[in-house]
Amino acid sequence: MKLVSREYAGAVVLAPDGRLDHDNSEAFRAALQPHLDAAARPQRGVVLDLSRLEYVSSAGLRCFVLAAKQAKAQGGRVVITAMQPVVAEIFQISRFNLVFDIYSSVRDALAALSADATDAFDRA
């Protein structure tokens, strides 16, 4: 699975591409780690842009929780945006929709993190 990253005034937008399941969840977690470490400073957050994620299994969802725990411990946040319908349904079935703040667009998600990130997104 590919993990595309972009940065807007310190906020990181990560976009996993494809399916996230038992076979590749550990690799995904390893790929996620440097971005979480880089976002360790307070007020910096991570947006998981799921617009290209076709499917996520329980093991993949656990990666999201671990990322959120680490971000919270570092004073940051992980928010979710742009889920495809199937992934949105899985979030609802798993009750992950109650765990994460979910936004309909990357811009809305960045706006929840910081005004600087939104400005940077608008300028890009």
Next chain:
Amino acid sequence: MRVRFWGTRGSIPVSLTWRDLRDRIAQALVAANGHDLDTLEKAHAFTETGLPFSTVRTYGGHSPCVELDLGGPSYFVCDMGSGARPFGAHVMARQAGAPAQLNVFMSHLHWDHVMGFPFLLPAYVPGTRVRIHGCHEGLEAAFVRQQEPPGFPVRFSQLGATFEFVRLVPGETVEVDGVRVTPKLQLHGGDSYGYRFEAGGRSVIYSTDSEHKLQDAAETHDFVAFFRNADLVIFDSMYSLAEAVSVKEDWGHSSNMVGVELCQLADVKHLVLFHHEPTHDDATIDRVLSETRRFEELTRDGAPLVVSSAYDGLEIAL
């Protein structure tokens, strides 16, 4: 083979309240408006087809007790939760005075899984033989202790039946009255053990009080191998996945989604959601079942996996 569910609730027994019953009657009356229901027969037929499960039935409240009826002279039963009381009544009725032979398999010794034993009537019948199988070192002590004063008026030593405690070893298959039984260590406080039963070309997995950490492929592989090609998997689905991996991590229970995934990987035919959360009412369990079936559709890659939710009184023929 028939599987009978005598107790399906996790942690502690629950029951409907008078408010629950009043609300259900009211819902049924509203739903019945305009139907011709002037006899009990018509009303019974209407309850079978015209009302949702959570109006006309209940998932029930007894803590775990599941019988495997193999058609032979001896009884096979998993756990001695409060469902052991109606199970014992069933044995007494079927035996009609004749002593029985019971094979009990204990997942673990937490209270909700042993609390029904003092009310197991066949244990009081001289001539009855009860073999209690398990992997825990303190198996016998747990049964004896809960009947010591001041907890219960009848000591274990006063029971009329003959008892034998059989220690099993995880991963080692034994044959018990013609049934192949394989225990498996599971993740739960103080350990728990799942059982794979094989007889007559059918296989049933009893896997309750088992947390799946999803940390590595080896753990998943082990359970997939344990479940492989089973006709029926009875699975601890007490929590949502979000609860199981966050606020209730390390509480020793699993979720409906992990049950579906493991059963699909193992080519299981039928998954039964089990060990229901005691705070969940029937409508909530109905909703979880509906969502689990939808998740199975979304993730299906082969033959469909049948998904059911266990309720006290459910019987499944294999």
